[in-house]
Amino acid sequence: MGTFFFKNKFIFLNLCIFIIISFNITLSNAYFELHLLIALLIFIVKWDVENWTVPLCIFVWGIYQDIILGVSLGYSSLIFLSYFLLNQLTIHLGIYETKNIKFTLFLFLSIFIFIIEYLFIYYKLAIHLPFFINFLPILIIILLFYPTEILYSLIKNSYEKIR
Amino acid sequence: MRTSRYSRFKNLVRPHLLSISVAGLFLILSIVLLLSRFNDTYIGTTIKLFSSNIIYSISSTVSSPVRMINEGISNIKSLGNLYEDLKKYKQDQIVDSASFQEMIALKLKIAQYENLLNISKETDYSFITTRIVADFSNKYFSTLLVNSGSKNGLYVDMPVIGPDGVIGRVIDINNKISRVLLITNVNSRVPVNISDRAFQGILVGQGQKNPLIKYSKNLESIMIGDLVTTSGKGGVFPPYLLIGQVVGKKGTTLEVEIFEDINTLTHVRLLNYKFGS
Numbered sequence: 001m002g003t004f005f006f007k008n009k010f011i012f013l014n015l016c017i018f019i020i021i022s023f024n025i026t027l028s029n030a031y032f033e034l035h036l037l038i039a040l041l042i043f044i045v046k047w048d049v050e051n052w053t054v055p056l057c058i059f060v061w062g063i064y065q066d067i068i069l070g071v072s073l074g075y076s077s078l079i080f081l082s083y084f085l086l087n088q089l090t091i092h093l094g095i096y097e098t099k100n101i102k103f104t105l106f107l108f109l110s111i112f113i114f115i116i117e118y119l120f121i122y123y124k125l126a127i128h129l130p131f132f133i134n135f136l137p138i139l140i141i142i143l144l145f146y147p148t149e150i151l152y153s154l155i156k157n158s159y160e161k162i163r
Numbered sequence: 164m165r166t167s168r169y170s171r172f173k174n175l176v177r178p179h180l181l182s183i184s185v186a187g188l189f190l191i192l193s194i195v196l197l198l199s200r201f202n203d204t205y206i207g208t209t210i211k212l213f214s215s216n217i218i219y220s221i222s223s224t225v226s227s228p229v230r231m232i233n234e235g236i237s238n239i240k241s242l243g244n245l246y247e248d249l250k251k252y253k254q255d256q257i258v259d260s261a262s263f264q265e266m267i268a269l270k271l272k273i274a275q276y277e278n279l280l281n282i283s284k285e286t287d288y289s290f291i292t293t294r295i296v297a298d299f300s301n302k303y304f305s306t307l308l309v310n311s312g313s314k315n316g317l318y319v320d321m322p323v324i325g326p327d328g329v330i331g332r333v334i335d336i337n338n339k340i341s342r343v344l345l346i347t348n349v350n351s352r353v354p355v356n357i358s359d360r361a362f363q364g365i366l367v368g369q370g371q372k373n374p375l376i377k378y379s380k381n382l383e384s385i386m387i388g389d390l391v392t393t394s395g396k397g398g399v400f401p402p403y404l405l406i407g408q409v410v411g412k413k414g415t416t417l418e419v420e421i422f423e424d425i426n427t428l429t430h431v432r433l434l435n436y437k438f439g440s
Contacts, residue, residue: 022225025297025308026233030371033302047182055186062193067211067218069299070306070335070342074196081190088183121303127349129303133371 013045014057021065033137035065035076036110040141043083043106044152049091058084079113103145110138216337219308223296288401288436291315296340300425303370305345307331309431312339320399322434328405328422329353329393330431345425346374346406354396355406357417358389366391366406366419373410376417385409391419401436 020034020041027034038061047054062077069076086109090096114135121127201207223230241248293315297308311317313336321333323343331351335342344351351368355376364379376391389409395402411418 019225022222023229024226024299025219025222026226026230028297028299028302030302049180049182052181052185054182055189058186059189059193064218067215068222068297069302069304070308071304072197072200072202073207073211074193074201078190078193078197081186081193085183085186085190088186092180092183121349125349127367127369129349129370130372134303 009045010048010051010054013041014061016041017058017061018064021061021068024065024068030133031136032140035079036137036141037144038065039079039083039110040106040144040148042080043087043102044145044148045087046091046096046156047084047087049088055081055084082109082113099146099149102149106145107142110142114138211335212337215335216339219296219337219340288434290432290434291317292430292432294430295428298426298428300345300347303349305348305368305370305425306334307343307345307425307431309341309343309433310339311433312337312341314338316435317341317433322393322400322404322436324404324432324434325423325425325428327424328407329400330421330423330425330428332399333433343431346421347371347425353400353406354394356392356394356402357385357409360384361394363394363396364417373418373420374407375413376409376419377415379415379417382412382415382417385412385417387411401434 017038020038024034042058058080059077062075062080063073065076066073083106086105087096090102090105095101118129118131118134121129195201202211291311293309293311295307296310299306299308307323307330309323317333317336319333319336322329323331323333329346331343331345331348333341334344346353346366346368347370348368349370351366351374353366355364355366356362357364357376357379360381362379362381362385364376366374367377368374379385387409391406391408393400393402393404393406405422407419407421409417410420
């Protein structure tokens with residue numbers, strides 16, 4: 001599984017993202033947002049820094065999700081690419097392997113995006129959304145960070161052992 | 164020595180920064196798309212029109228195993244409730260027959276009064292019943308996808324109702340699929356009448372919370388439990404369609420509990436109501 005995953009990492013991850021986005025049609029839930037799960041996946045995976053097609057694919061998947069959800073074009077791409085950019089920065093700064101710093105960065109970005117979204121709805125539409133209900137999906141994804149990270153490391157280690 | 168365009172580009176952007184640079188560019192592009200409201204432009208609408216049918220077909224095919232499991236679970240649940248439902252149905256049948264007769268009598272009475280007062284007749288409207296194919300009602304940008312489109316005679320701003328009241332209006336039309344903006348969506352605004360004294364207000368969607376009525380002037384005369392119906396102003400919704408009832412007062416706004424439980428709906432009605440036609 002590990003060997004198969006890492007040899008075709010790019011194709012496999014894109015396939016995963018495609019399936020998760022498509023599940024939006026049937027698995028719509030107030031407490032678990034699939035686009036945040038994709039953001040987590042994008043943030044955890046060690047993408048190739050020289051492969052420029054990765055951000056292009058992420059942008060396209062964002063547009064694909066926007067059309068499914070019926071939201072403004074660019075909304076999902078903006079979220080996905082923010083997590084991707086942060087992932088690339090952690091690789092460049094050499095902190096990718098430091099899980100706690102990575103988690104802190106993920107936490108800060110998630111809260112930052114939530115605050116921006118919340119303020120936009122509050123000022124632009126004059127609507128006061130319930131804080132906890134809207135924060136709950138982000139909280140769940142933050143809690144899923146370490147299990148996902150461990151799972152990814154296990155797959156990665158099993159591949160490296162075989163190699 | 165001659166150098167290719169690509170190698171010059173590679174020299175300009177260091178290979179290890181290539182991914183970051185491209186990501187940055189796409190990030191800026193996403194912000195531009197979002198802030199310029201590209202969706203509402205001609206190009207945006209055309210892209211969505213041509214791509215959405217294919218995208219919905221692909222995504223519904225991919226997610227069909229999950230849908231089948233969901234349907235199976237709900238079928239098992241409904242089988243479990245069958246006996247209770249039958250008992251309730253028998254009780255309701257007795258009440259319904261009495262209220263149906265009462266309703267017919269009232270309708271006749273209203274028709275007689277309208278004739279006596281020589282009131283201009285309200286436009287009659289037909290309806291199309293369609294199935295919900297995707298439900299995003301639990302998010303603050305709550306929408307539904309229904310499996311009817313322009314080839315079934317649907318048009319933008321068509322009012323959508325369930326068995327118990329109004330749920331929204333059509334905002335996007337494709338050949339086979341359309342998107343319904345629910346009254347709980349933060350972008351939804353519906354002119355409403357409150358109570359039998361027809362106080363005016365605007366119903367504003369609040370996402371997962373109950374919608375609120377804003378800009379109403381007669382708050383002191385409005386009671387908890389007063390009915391909220393469409394006012395017909397704005398020309399999108401016909402008048403006197405049930406929406407819900409007032410359940411609370413918060414400062415200058417009124418909280419409304421909508422009658423329709425959108426999460427349990429499988430089919431909706433689209434009203435063929437065109438103001439002035």
